[in-house]
Amino acid sequence: MADATAPPTTRTTAPPLATRHRKPTSVTTPRRNVTLTVLTGIVLVYSLVPLVWLVINATKTQADLFSSFGLWFGGELALWDNVVATFTYGDGEFLRWFGNTLLYVVVGAGGATLLALLGGYGLAKFQFAGKRAVFAIVIGAVAVPGTALAVPTFLMFSQMGLTNTPWSVIIPSLISPFGLYLMWTFATDALPDELLEAARIDGASEFRTFWQVCLPLLAPGLVTVLLFTMVATWNNYFLPLIMLRDPDWYPLTLGLNAWNAQAATAGGEPIFHLVITGSLLTILPLVAAFLLLQRYWQSGLATGSVKA
């Protein structure tokens, strides 16, 4: 039978949010297997090789890029020079783009998480007319290709004088259907009805109930949605491509692409080494965020997926 250190094996209430399963019996605590590790290792190598390529090539000078082996270092280690060059090229436009991306991510992803949070909570805990339709419409809208929306949104926004401003990038990124879905399932699982009833009987307003009682319980789901919307806004490319004309407002994705295209102009200077170094610098913050916030998003995803 279950040994004394195992957690309870049946659930009578909503499961604790960061469940740690230690599997005590032999079906579930098998020996570590080398073959399986090696096989999975293939997928690991597959995932990491391009990133390793990126790191190695960020250390090369432009000339070395062309003449050395892709997966090994070139004649000199120019990583520091490349980084400095990346930050100073074009009067420091990379830094400007970095700042723009931060702005779009903080406001865009933050806003998207907030909207998803409120919406998910509403969908999970309230009965109201049209509730089923809401979700169907949102999922349906995701199926529409971005190009169907790009030009009309562009024309609409230019009427409102929003094109070429940060708002044209931020407003569309406030909608995250996946975030809404995730918050909905999370709220359904993590917030028992009786908790809300207790608060209501105590006379708390709906808003207070939400803010003080439910929000703390929703934390892991919140962090998950935040992280995923952060990735989405950080990596946003297509809509900014259409909306923004002034390179001062470019996010990093557009900026890197512009640098890459620079070689193709009469009198232009190929700066592929800066494109590569810049790409590396673009990835680092997200990687760091994911590494540091592991605990939250993994448990958040866990509970979110149950209801699927």
Added chain:
Amino acid sequence: MTVRTRRIAGAVAATSALALSLAACSSDGNAQEGEGGSADDVAAALEEGGELLVWAWDPTFEAAVAAFEDDYPNVDVELANVGTGNDHYVALQNAVQAGSGVPDLAQVEYFAVSQFSITESLADLTGFGADDLQESFTPGPWEAVSQGEGIWGLPLDSGPMALFYNAALFEKHGVEVPATWDEYVQAGRDLQAADPNVYIGADTGDSGFTTSMIWQAGGQPFEVDGTDVKVNLADEGSTKFAGMWQTLIDEGLLADIPGWTDEWFQGMNNGTIATLVTGAWMPTNLENGAPDTAGDWRVAPMPQWEDGGTAVAESGGSSLAITEASEKKALAYGFLEYMTTGEGAQARIDDAAFPATVEHLQSDDFLAYESEFFGGQKINEVLADAATNVVEGWQYLPYQVYANSVFADTAGQAYTGSTSLADGLVAWQKAIVGYGNDQGFTVTE
């Protein structure tokens, strides 16, 4: 206005009306400003000052704009690079259609000028006396900016073609530098025989190159008269080019590296690509992209179809145009003149732009320039000479930007071996005709 232009104006107005149908109408004062002004008006505008928004990707603009602002301290110029090539045109088209965010001036390559002039997006400069400037510019660029009735921009630079070749490679393999296209093909064979990793050139299909080659061969595949367009990509010039080039493709004498990619620059840098037949603006790109081969390259006249011939075509090159939507046309014209014929032009030439102005092309300083990268050769002598030999009468389509965008889909397939170049050109022609008729032009073959 003639009946034709009135009809077009009406069409454009209707289009704009639909596009703006979502909210209360119209762009910010699509001012019915009188199109024109005397030299005094322009000078006064420059004195009074103001702000100008300029969209250009040409790197030589920065220095010239700085010089302009020094000379005219009351004018504040905002220079923005909204993308290169197609991206830039898309941005311009979007802005014009939306009726807001349109720059005062925009860089427009020669092949795109008629597309924007036909949709009345550009201001006619005749009112400012621009037709007096005809003699200042070489014929190729001037023809490009004065299509139809009206002058739609002023030339910034030009791109008369020449043969840029890696002399060290030719010497090493004992191959003669070609002066005719037959010799070019033979040189291709000789180089390959000597070293299979060395190619006479690289090509995977380039609409600009193809049209320029047909141009040099005397072809006139596009004939435009207002909204009547005649397309014939099987005329004499086109067939001559397709036949010769097909030989190069069939015998595998061209490296299949797309132009302007990382691999392409590497190819020139390490001796895989031996020649480039392209416009006079190439030297700076070569210097930046193939530094390891400094000193190896030379410039020779473009290979000819006939012994002793001198015909040359233009490849690329841009003009600077004032947009119809601009509300500061007089001020913009002052800037335009400065950049194309005034000190701005000199500033850009110093920054390695290749001039379109006769005065600069003939200046002693310019011709005496010895390029280190080209082993001390006086490259401008060859290039300036080419500028005077440009075949006249060439016309681009009024929707050349679109045509170029579908080149790879159609003619480009010849480079994959699935069809011949001649058939590919026919496919391109079909797409061009179809699109043109769809768009309301009367296109015949």
Added chain:
Amino acid sequence: MAAVTVVRAPSSSTRRRRASWTGWAFVGPFMAVFALVFLAPIAYSLYTSLFRTQLVGGTTFVGFENYAQAFSDPQFWSGFTRVLLFLLVQVPIMLVIALVVALALDSGRLYGKNFFRISIFMPYAVPGVVAALMWGFMYGTRFGLVGNIERAFGVDLPDPLASSWVLASIANIVTWEFVGYNMLIFYAALRVVPLSLYEAAQIDGASQWRVITAIKLPAIRGALVIATIFSIIGSFQLFNEPSILRPLAPNYISTYFTPNLYAYSLSFSGQQYNYAATVAIIMGVLTMVVAYVVQLRGMRRED
């Protein structure tokens, strides 16, 4: 989960009304922005698709002519069959790899589990644009990584950007980007399978394989369906990767390579906004139909 029902206090109709209003209050902000950002442009798109604008001749109402034209447009269907083929091959491969890795992680038989989990997930943090640029550099047969390997090991690898391979090369990039993300969804779903089920299986003497097929897979059915649906939608909307790689292989990636790319080219190279809107709407409808069918079949046996 078992919830204890509590007697509701005020009268049921008042509470229903209050709940109705409050529910909307919470969902309201999302829906408001949603209407602006999705519904309005879709409506405008539908409207636009009923007209035709010409460079010469202005705009005229043409009803469903654009739709008729799209249905007989070989370029549109070529793009559509291409993404259909893409999704029929790439999505299963990617999801199977993700599933296998998730199962491997969950089985507890791996050394360094956490390292695997994080590393395989990392590609998701790379912007699609950057991934395409990187792979574009690597795919070069002359001076890219492929070329380097060919020379170093004397092998003759196919050109990833030549016509027969280009779709597979793009599929590779997409798989690389998303296998970790899907893996994580499956893994997270696996983690909440109750222990009791495993213990019961243990008692019954079930093999590891049987545990997988009888317990784990059914338990994560929902996650499988959702991942499939989002992957299908993503495949139909394929745009970023072909668009970035196009300059490297212009003869092999046409302007109508995928429907999204086609709509983009129509809008921005050809100024044919109306027809582009039509293409996009048709694709949207087809995508919704397929996604709905998948959801129906997937959820069929769930209560």
